[in-house]
Amino acid sequence: EVQLVESGGGLVQPGGSLRLSCAASGFSVNGNYITWVRQAPGKGLEWVSMIYRAGSTYYADSVRGRFIISRDNSKNTIYLQMNGLRGDDTATYYCARIWFGHYFDPWGQGTQVTVSS
Amino acid sequence: SYVLTQPPSVSVAPGQTARITCGGNEIATKRVHWYQQKPGQAPVLVVHDDDDRPSGIPERFSGSNYGNTATLSISRVEAGDEADYYCQVWDSRSDQEIFGGGTQLTVL
Numbered sequence: 213e214v215q216l217v218e219s220g221g222g223l224v225q226p227g228g229s230l231r232l233s234c235a236a237s238g239f240s241v242n243g244n245y246i247t248w249v250r251q252a253p254g255k256g257l258e259w260v261s262m263i264y265r266a267g268s269t270y271y272a273d274s275v276r277g278r279f280i281i282s283r284d285n286s287k288n289t290i291y292l293q294m295n296g297l298r299g300d301d302t303a304t305y306y307c308a309r310i311w312f313g314h315y316f317d318p319w320g321q322g323t324q325v326t327v328s329s
Numbered sequence: 330s331y332v333l334t335q336p337p338s339v340s341v342a343p344g345q346t347a348r349i350t351c352g353g354n355e356i357a358t359k360r361v362h363w364y365q366q367k368p369g370q371a372p373v374l375v376v377h378d379d380d381d382r383p384s385g386i387p388e389r390f391s392g393s394n395y396g397n398t399a400t401l402s403i404s405r406v407e408a409g410d411e412a413d414y415y416c417q418v419w420d421s422r423s424d425q426e427i428f429g430g431g432t433q434l435t436v437l
Contacts, residue, residue: 256413313419315417
């Protein structure tokens, strides 16, 4: 079964850092595109970042320069290193597999990030 | 950057057809994907590439994409279809994924 499980969320102070993990099973992250999407409380979905099979990385304007997406093939896991966190980064963060047409399926269950003092 | 516009809410009676629109400049030139999200749950893909359904999604869910508007149609609406629905495209010019603001579907 293809599955993604996020972890690493929590409460962090403004300006702090956090690293989220997205562990994949049933497929290899090395051969696929993976994305991070977030959802602030009561708000819509916002695309955050993605990593291509060849290792190219892309970011939303709102996180570029602060967030870094990476991949550990040995652990079959994708990471999102979040630095310089702000209150508007508070959200549930989901990872998902990207298919050829750039649609996302499946999604993980999400991990909650709260940025507050 | 590319913008997708959805109505905030749509209401429909059980058994009727719900139509949720997603507007964007020449959106017909892009592949549009739709997600269903129920409260407290992760989004689920219901239509991809304009009008294809993943396995396990009922035939009641269908999509179309013409001109500047893509549409998700849900026929014979059931109470269990009540959810938020989001459209999404890939903007190849900026290499960014774009989501619409979401539409809350209410079954009366």
